[in-house]
Amino acid sequence: MSNSTTEQKYEPGKHPSMPPPFKTRGIMLWLRENLFSSPTNIVLSLLAIYFLYKVLPGVLDWTLFDAAFVGEDRNACKAKAGGACWAFIGERLRLFTYGFYPEAERWRVNLAFLMLVLSCIVLLWENCPLRKPLMGFVALFPFAAAFLLVGGNGVKLLVALACIAVVLMLVYKGFSSLFVMIIAITAAVLAKIIFFGGFQLPFSDLQIQGLVDLDQYDQLNLKKVSTDLFGGFMLTLIIGVTGIAFSLPIGILLALGRQSNLPIVKYACVVFIEFIRGVPLITLLFVASTMLSYFLPPGTTFNLLIRVLIMVTLFASAYMAEVVRGGLQAVHRGQSEAADALGLKYWPSMRLIVLPQALKISIPAIVNTFIGLYKDSTLVIVIGLLDPLGIGRASLADTKWNGLTNEVYLFVAIFFFISCYAMARYSLYLENKLHTGHKR
């Protein structure tokens, strides 16, 4: 073949495309370019290899090769192998998953989980068949799941779902938001009065009597399960999904409020957002567990789980508001000006023009906020709820398995790592897709 000294000459403009003079593939070249390209690189590579050589075998031995996967108790484990005692985790796996949810009713948790998976598929997979109608299912999922997990009167649920579906349809059909809001509030109040018996106006002594008592229709009843029994990964998912589902809309409203040119609305939102972002979540959880009842009318109590869910949602929505605000600021002014010029009013212009773009830009940041919220759900052990960490700490008190902290924490850490990493990758994928969308 041609050799560099006796290179063939070509007419101007007739030089063919030739392969490069060196190999661009091959493991040796890759090694040279990526590990040994310069003296510093060689030193760094050797250090890294030494580090791996020192650390990796020990870690692998402890977690896998020298670990006991079956065994009666701690001593049986330790007799078998010097590494981790995974038998403990195996024995407690159901506890880690369901908490103390009654054995006979666990199918309800499984069903709710299945619905969650389905909802996620519909939401995240853009080419999902029948996506539009299934979105309705997704919108109703939180309520259906709550009913499944807590139990109670199924007829009431159906009535409530029907009301919500009507409102959703109206929004979907493009009715102005103010109109839909009035309809929704009236419908909710009427439904409450007609079907669900009387109620007390919040923060006052005014009583309104109900007309129909739905409790007599109890054919669809599910056995009630106390929320004190909720625990494990199920609790993590409940807190995470509730926070995610409700913090986004509240966050959007807060962000719009913060952008508003009405001073009272604006400063109310600013104070709320900055207050929530300025204090640790743990103090808000303390407030929820110890002193929230002080602020309610005497005699009112409500469930600790719900109080925690409200606090977590409020906490996440303040962060969400800042993320959405960033997105709103990134949407070019010209967009809302064009919407104004077309004669769109505030809400339609937001809903149809500005928000879709702002939300699209901030999707990665929104997912990151979700990840943060999901990780923060572990803090509920501080006020005595039994999330996986709480279950693990409770299990450690068992004398049979005393002292296996590393196994418990590592197991829970891996659970969180897998779910959070998956979300992070999804957000990265979206970000990349978004970037190409902007480029060409």
Added chain:
Amino acid sequence: MSATPTANTAANTSLFAKLWYNKENRSIIVQILAALALLWFFGSMVLNAVHNLEALGKGFSFNFLEQPASYDINQHLIEYSSRSSHFTAMMVGIINTLLIAVAGIILATVLGFILGVLRLSKNWLIDKLAYCYIEFVRNVPVLLHILLIHGIVVHSLPKPKQAINFADTTFLTNRGVFMPSPEYLPLFKFVVAAFIVGVIFAWFFRKFAKGLQEKKGTQLPVFWVSLFSIIGLPAITFLALGQPVEWDIPELKGFNYKGGMVIRPEFLALWLALSFYTAAFIAEIVRAGILAVNHGQTEASMALGLPRNKTLNLVVIPQALRVIVPPLSSQYLNLTKNSSLAIAIGYMDVTATIGGISLNQTGREMECMMIVMAIYLTFSLIISASMNYYNKRIALVER
């Protein structure tokens, strides 16, 4: 579809239309409604609280702060005993929070910058190792890190009798890290003096070098000279005076070490966990910041003949810092707030003292939580105010 408003037609000039379809009037109406709603909400909350507290016979006052706290705090940097007041306990808590926050911020920043630079390394292995560390650490809740490290310190480190021994002076045990504490002999003040002289010299040398550079163009090795005068000079003085320090070396007495300094397991676990966790986020911020500097900037600088290190110092880093600092400060804030998780392992910070034990002992939930929240809000305000100041100062001037 909803009918479009026909406010401008003559037929529609009712009072409602006049009020609602006038931009100014509408904004006033909406604001009055919002104000009323807020007033009603907070008013009823306050009224309820007053009513409920009265029913419990509690009242609302901060007088309990003067009562004796009657509990012990093992780590206190100011005078404290169980006979001290709740107020003193609170101050101890605040100082402990600040201590963990400052120590954590320093370690997290150092680790984070190192990891961020490693992530940009051309070396594949180094890049991937840093990536694995960052992804694992930041996708696991910080509380788990705290408990995991605390568990390792308490359960996996040996008892004091079998302590891991570094040169017979430092001992790693499940009761903490015991280190020798220095006792300064009179001659030591010369070392301090040498240090002060070194700092002053470095400062003047810097000024001198700058002046020389501006007048003659000569460049002096400011960094190395400063390094020598600040560290080398005191070190030489120290050695020349025959090491005027006596070390109080911890000794095993009974079941534990006595003497020297101790870093308690709670502090150690919290410090390491918060730093490792935050460092992973800082690393990503640093990496993104450096990548955010347009490649054209590096090219322009190199095309002018600036060598690589000058390009980095004069062109890339100043621009990257603008991108890095705002999210960095919010990570500092997160670290400070996350330090409240100290309560899970019994480190006595402000949440654990006034918001924990004091609260339980006095039953003053309302007052205690208000104090705790006010303290954290103050920290946040200080950090965000200084960040805003910095941002204003370095903001790029655009037209």
Added chain:
Amino acid sequence: MNNTENNISATGRALGDSTIEIREMHKWYGEFHVLRDINLDVKSGERIVVCGPSGSGKSTMIRCINRLEEHQKGDIIVDGVELTNDLKNIEAVRREVGMVFQHFNLFPHLTVLENCTLAPIWVRKQPKAEAEATAMKYLERVKIPDQALKYPGQLSGGQQQRVAIARSLCMSPKVMLFDEPTSALDPEMIKEVLDVMIELAEEGMTMICVTHEMGFAKTVADRVIFMDEGQIIEENEPEQFFNNPQSERTQLFLSQILAH
């Protein structure tokens, strides 16, 4: 005899010796052969315009001259220094070769004056006052001395590009490279930049200029080079090049670019 003839430019000026010699230079991006057998000899004082369709490798070629891109085969010798992996050589070449970019690449965190004095101070080790005096001289030459204390973000595109030219001139380079200096500018700003470039050419600066401004090529260039598919297709004096293009590809290109 032959030698002296070689050293007279198309505009009749005497030229010096070769400043840039490119011999049988090839470059690949991965498997993609971007530059194929480039041979170019630039005499001191010579003004060269490089044109060609986008993606033809013009920018890549001039970026090889100060090694913002690495070539894989052949030699590039700038001002007697051969470009290899030797960092000292690369820095030496970059000191003597100025470059103006399509997107200006001014440093946004420094004022106009600081942009201009950065390299003289840190590379040429000039005293600050001297560097500033030189910078003001060149800023006056590009007609924006009054903007010296502003930041690049406060200037118009044309002003920014003129600052970029001044910034390069402050290093008193022997050669100036222009990488499509006017393509990112609004039409009314193109002229103010071209005027500065023409003035610079008239003072005898050695220039290699990648541009689509054919008017500039006609008035200023000693030689026009046409590139396509990574090769030099044709090089000629401007008059010959525009009036009597040899290759079909050149004719096509010229008909497209001149047909308005």
